[in-house]
Amino acid sequence: MISRSGENSDYARAPEGAGRNDHIHGDEGGIDIEPFMARALDDVIECIMDFGEYPEPKRDARGNRVSSKATRRFDLKDWLINKRDEAYKAEFIVCMIIRSAYDRGLLISRERNVFESELRPELADSDIVSDRALQMAIDEREERS
Numbered sequence: 001m002i003s004r005s006g007e008n009s010d011y012a013r014a015p016e017g018a019g020r021n022d023h024i025h026g027d028e029g030g031i032d033i034e035p036f037m038a039r040a041l042d043d044v045i046e047c048i049m050d051f052g053e054y055p056e057p058k059r060d061a062r063g064n065r066v067s068s069k070a071t072r073r074f075d076l077k078d079w080l081i082n083k084r085d086e087a088y089k090a091e092f093i094v095c096m097i098i099r100s101a102y103d104r105g106l107l108i109s110r111e112r113n114v115f116e117s118e119l120r121p122e123l124a125d126s127d128i129v130s131d132r133a134l135q136m137a138i139d140e141r142e143e144r145s
Contacts, residue, residue, distance in 0.1 A: 031141065033133040037124075040133035044074075045119050049112060052076040054128060073128050076115075083118070 033040075047054045054074040057065045095107050123129055 031137045033137050036133035036136040040129045044129050044132055048076050
């Protein structure tokens with residue numbers, strides 16, 4: 001599900017214009033994505049925690065999700081299925097059903113923090129974050145032009 005890049009990743013000095021803006025940049029210069037990696041990681045994790053997937057799902061004119069597995073690069077549900085055992089899942093469901101709304105809010109807040117702390121090291125060197133950092137770098141360069 002998550003493809004990791006090595007230390008000498010192609011993304012460390014990705015060719016300018018790589019990806020969606022390939023037609024805009026014709027030179028062979030490079031874009032340094034390292035300054036954008038921390039912000040890209042935060043951006044990816046925020047999206048996953050808000051929508052349960054990355055990238056953010058598209059919506060139709062009525063506001064209904066039209067996301068497809070073909071465009072989804074990370075699915076929180078699939079990740080949790082692989083990371084949690086059945087006893088944990090059962091305990092969480094029971095807590096959600098029988099606890100008061102106040103306790104439920106605390107449980108959700110605690111679990112979000114746990115998920116974020118587990119996602120951070122797993123996604124830090126991923127292609128998903130590197131691609132997002134490259135997109136941010138290209139966008140910033142275009143804004144300056």
